[in-house]
Amino acid sequence: MAKKAKDYFGLDRIVSLILVIIPITSAVCGIVARIQDKHYVAAALRFLLGWNIIWILDIVFMVKDETIFRFLEV
Numbered sequence: 001m002a003k004k005a006k007d008y009f010g011l012d013r014i015v016s017l018i019l020v021i022i023p024i025t026s027a028v029c030g031i032v033a034r035i036q037d038k039h040y041v042a043a044a045l046r047f048l049l050g051w052n053i054i055w056i057l058d059i060v061f062m063v064k065d066e067t068i069f070r071f072l073e074v
């Protein structure tokens with residue numbers, strides 16, 4: 001079974017949680033992570049919508065699954 005890649009550049013869980021709690025770093029890291037996945041539309045949507053509900057969902061998903069919220073896989 002393939003190991004699921006962690007978001008925020010494979011950083012430690014504690015470091016990722018600290019980054020996701022701060023809104024600005026969460027937005028920047030989320031956009032960069034989506035660009036690295038080559039999901040440019042999702043990165044653009046995260047740039048436009050990532051300051052409110054997506055930030056809260058990122059916190060929840062990072063605590064639960066160690067991954068950011070992925071609302072669009074294009």
